[in-house]
Amino acid sequence: MQQGRHNIIWIVLDTVRAESTSCYGYKRDTTPFLKSLANESMFYSHAFSSAPWTTPSHAGMFTGTLSVAHQTDRSNERLTPDLPSLATLLGETGYKTVGFSNNAHVSPDFDFDRGFHHFQFNTESYNEPLDGGVPISRIRSNTSDGTWYEQLDEALQYIRDRDGSALKTVGNWIYRKASENGWVGHSDRGAASTNEFVRKFLSNPQDQPFFLYLNYMEGHAPYQSPDEFQYRYTDDPLVSHWSSQEDYFGQTVEDQEQKINALRDQYDGCISYLDSKIEELIEILRQKNQFSNSMVVVTSDHGEAFGEWGLYEHKAGLYNELTHVPLIINTPKSESVDISIPVSNRWLFSTSLKQAGVEVPEHAIDADLLNPSPKPVLMESEGLPYNDWVYDNGVSSRFSKPHEAIVMNNKKYIQYDTDDAELFEIQRESRTNQRFDSEESETMGSKLRELLTDAARSTRSDSCRDDTITEETKSQLRELGYR
Template sequence: MTEPNILWITLDSVRSDHTGIDGYTRDTTPEIDRLAADGYGFNNCFAHGKSTLPSSGGILTGSAPSRTTLGITGNSLPDGVTTVAERFAEGGYTTACLSRNSFVSGATGLDRGFDRFQWLASSTITDAGIGTLVKYLFNIREHSAGFTTDTAKHASPYLMNEVAKKWLADFERGDDPFFFYLHYNEPHRPYYPPGKFIDAYTDGLEMSAREAAEFALDFHYNLDEAIATDRKLTQDESDALQAMYDAEIAYTDYMVGRLVDHVESLDLSNTVVVVTGDHGELFGEYGLYAHSYVLMDGVTRVPLVLYGVDSDLAVAEEDIVQHSDVMTTLLAMAGCDADGTIGVDLREESRSMAVSQRGPASFDGLLEHNPEFDTSRFLDGIMTSVRTETHRFERGEDREQLFELPDEETPVDDEQPDVAQALGARLDEWIDEYGEPVGEAKSDEFSGAVRKQLSDLGYLD
């Protein structure tokens, strides 16, 4: 069998239950749903981490976050970790990555193994080419917030697509199969949809679409204060926030559909397409927003679509899967080395539990706004979650706790000690086999450009 081309598209901050493959009431993802209908659409895919760095590290290495240390105790990939791009390159693939997120860049080492890599940010945007930038400016009212100097209001999928199309043309002329990884920053906060989509879900709101977008932007900038003071949103404010989030999902879905259509117009018929989220987002659950502090389903359960795979899979679409499973499967399909990854080959195996991890949480931003904020309800230190079909078991450095789903706020350790003990034992085995660090964690100082983008996204003060 000819080795397939692989196009992997990661969307930032998309929770599964806001997509069509998970039965969402709004039609936010018709393009992704179309791919799922002709392929596989999984609604129980669990990210390896709660945020971009540990999750993307898991995707692009096939290793657990605690092993790579990314987003756990370090922020840069240790030398002893083999990346997925290196595996594909060793197998004869052309490898490329186009990223809009600083956590998927040379700053974290996740560019390792890519023949071609580009990080798109305000400081590097000219690298996209003058012609591409001119096209973007001509379409800026439809595909972004119009002419404004506020970079937080600009969307980038149009720019991503235009650059990607140039690269795909090069791949079409080449002789080798390709592994092309794209990380779209949308719909990550702040939720400020482009003009074409800003009013997609604002019917019934008391505020206008523009007012809703401005509210979402203001909420983004004051997120720590809102959580620390337990700010209660009005129904209209909550509806506005989710309307803007859903509009961002819908716009990005539209652009994903356009890119896949372009791929299918080229002489690249043997191409496998993956579309997923790197993590989810909270909207008031546990008194939280965004994706910090916890490993609840809203943060870890993401959509996953696998399109263009000729093989039958050994898993059903409602089964638990993780990103490393898909990557291990693709490596095996490509005839590349998958030894040492934590995934299973989905053509042959399924899994009974998913493992997600979080590094030590910092509450400094919350305590600045409210010194009395109760941090004791969160687990200390490195936190690991085991998610089965019926339970979530969590372990921090201070304690363990068990939840019977769908309730993720009421521990049932005392009522179900046997379940807690069994899942704790399985976690011990998993850590021994997969979770120990490969080497000393690296924490490099990020450059000014990287720090600026991470600050815009709310990761840094």
């Protein structure tokens, strides 16, 4: 490996909110390994994502910009070609760039492989183990609501049209049903495959520094992990999860509080499983002599809501449940340090470039998480993508439109396009701790608008707005709850 240049490893725990981990004082010891890792690393107690869902958050980390600049959002989920990605910049300066993702949003279909020498999207993370079958979600979205034999005929025709194996498709369907109903042991969402990928990758001699991006999906609904963890905090895991999300918003789910608590139990079990797999991953790095010469980052792209503020799952809202994320950085020179000033994991872009000795482009904020100084932290949300039933059922209309937030001076200011605004102490973000200091709100609102205007100067063209997304990926995203 080239002397003086360290490897850069990003570990993204999809949908894991900070407050559900032991490192951040959670009531359950969900992440004992991450807590021990934090004790020998740089630990950021107030780290925030730039958006409350995968696509814009990852685009922010990959390009170092906000949504107003990269414009990778619900209307266009492709990673912009107009701004250089971290993988591109590192690859041009001698790094080998490798990625492995279990999330369909972060896949070649959406150009998130741009700049990577090798990028693998794990299609097996959708609980269908037999190769050659047609994804069940694709069949469901391409059959009518007719009688059962009409649906069967349409399904078989759909499988034939795609040169798929009917036998393997049925086998995958049976396996999924058996897993959902607890007739067979639960599998994970790709964490084991991710670690095996890393093991094989590192088995080859590394004659150049590498950038390794890994996405782990167990924290994302449907909160699925092996039985030891699936049943760690609950005796009766829910099968449907958020499939009736409309009913949760409408407060019409029977025993709603009990079901939400059960979902939290499953979520916590998945986070505990992730902790065990990250421990395994770090051990692989140590065995391959790649830990002590690497900058290893553990973070999340966003959090998850379980009814707080009237919100469920993610996609909208800039409260801590959705944007306060874990952030741990271990470098060959780092010591145990607790960083209390607010930071953004979007700054991983510039931090990684500095670590590699690469100049930070003008479009990105010149921030270094290894030598942090107080800077405003910005985040954005497009608003909920759902139909009118959301707002007809008690969800505040302010979530239907874009909203932005700024964190500075240990306070968070959220501005809604409905002209509503909220001001909080970041350590105690709750309805009872909302502040209504008009002068302070005006100052923070003015700073927010100024910084967003500056960020928007790095714009993109429409050249990448290509709607050619495969049906398989569309189906997988619908299965994750994205419409």
